[in-house]
Amino acid sequence: MTDFTFVTYCDLPDLDPDDRLAADALRERGFVVSPAVWDNPDVAWARAGICVIRSTWDYNLRHVAFLDWAERVAKATRLYNPIELVRWNIHKQYLQELAGRGIPVVPTHWLERGTTVNLREILAQTGWSDAVAKPAVGLATHGVKRIDAGPASQAHVDRLLLEYDVLVQPFLSSVVSYGERALVFIDGTYSHAVRKKAFQALAPAGLEDEAPVEATAAEIEVATAAVQALPQPPLYARIDIVPDEKGDPLVIELELVEPSLFLSMHPRAATRFADALARLTEPAAR
Ligand SMILES: Nc1ncnc2c1ncn2[C@@H]1O[C@H](COP(=O)(O)OP(=O)(O)O)[C@@H](O)[C@H]1O
Ligand SMILES: [Mg+2]
Structure with a gap:
């Protein structure tokens, strides 16, 4: 058994x-x-x-x-x-729910599957000349692309919209400089954090140069508030955080389905x- x-x-x-x-x-x-x-x-x-x-x-x-x-x-x-x-x-719509509960999340413009959009107009309205488009159901950067008002970006969004709802967000340059931080929670409690590379590909934990880091008090506070805002307590959660241009933490993703938990990157995590x-x-x- x-x-x-x-x-x-x-x-x-x-x-x-x-x-x-x-x-x-x-x-x-x-x-x-x-x-x-x-x-x-x-x-x-x-x-x-x-x-x-x-x-x-x-x-x-x-x-x-x-x-x-x-x-x-x-x-x-x-x-x-x-x-x-x-x-x-499963659907990144949850970011909107978290925002509704007061959690700071990356600003997002939502596009509905099956619609046609004019990306140039959207970027002009939002003021995001440098942006990112991603499918609402996604993992490991599948379909995630840095976009602008040009035809290649329009074609990418058109393609995504055939299959998915789509998120458009400003490109946060801190993913490259400071780095995205993944904060792992086990049984509702913060355990440890790692720094991830920008646009990191799908790979078993540890094979893409993630490094253990100390999360800041502000990052832990935002991640804890996000976990507490969930509809019910998770066994495990990973809250991915990037700083905005002022350095304040924003939730970019909250993973409850299949996140790498980077258990090898903290001595007590697997235990x-x-x-x-x-x-x-x-x-x-x-
Ligand atoms: N708004 C953004 N600004 C800068 N980089 C981004 C942005 N959104 C996504 N990325 C990059 O793309 C990666 C994958 O996007 P993410 O939102 O985590 O979706 P998923 O992991 O589900 O594919 C992020 O880890 C980050 O490196
Ligand atoms: Mg991610």
Whole structure:
């Protein structure tokens, strides 16, 4: 009998090295932990124990199928993060909800899938001559592009709009200078932070030059407020933060589905994550 199943995707069937650390920490505590690929039809999810979504890094390309899968698994067994949070977090619309709850987020102009827009006009109205366009369902920079008022950018947005709602944001140069900070929360509590490269590609944790950093008090405060503004407490969360031109932290992304948690970049992180998972097996957590 499996106690925990760590859910991954077909290109990473043996998990991210980072998640192997957490799996090993659970095994040391006597639990049975198995990996499983989310869209493998042979997996018996009802017998998979507590299912923890970890590296499902293709869900953005098949998000309808993925959400169907998650709904099914949540009915068959226990799924983390909870299905309500998975549903809430798949579409970057959540940024608007966070903003409505007083969390500082990157200014965003929203475009609706299937519409035609004039990018030059939008950039003139918003005053963002240097901007970024990205799909509302996305991960690992898929479809994210720095744009301007020219035809190549218009073509990019046109292409995205065929398939996705689209976000247009001002380009924040601090992603290059200061760097984006990913703050990891385990069981509602801030654990550790890393600095990420700008426009970082999809890669297992640690292979893209992320570096451990000390988050500032202001960053931790914003990230904590964002976690507290969630519809329910997450098992894990990663809040990605970039400073605005005045240096004040803005939330660029809050990840509850499949974030790398950079567990190898802090001496206690894997243990903390394993402890949080082990607590789920206690009778009070059921
Ligand atoms: N408004 C922005 N200004 C500057 N860089 C951005 C902006 N939006 C995204 N990026 C860059 O693109 C990367 C991916 O965008 P992000 O919003 O994190 O989406 P996802 O990780 O879901 O693809 C960010 O980590 C950052 O390097
Ligand atoms: Mg990101």
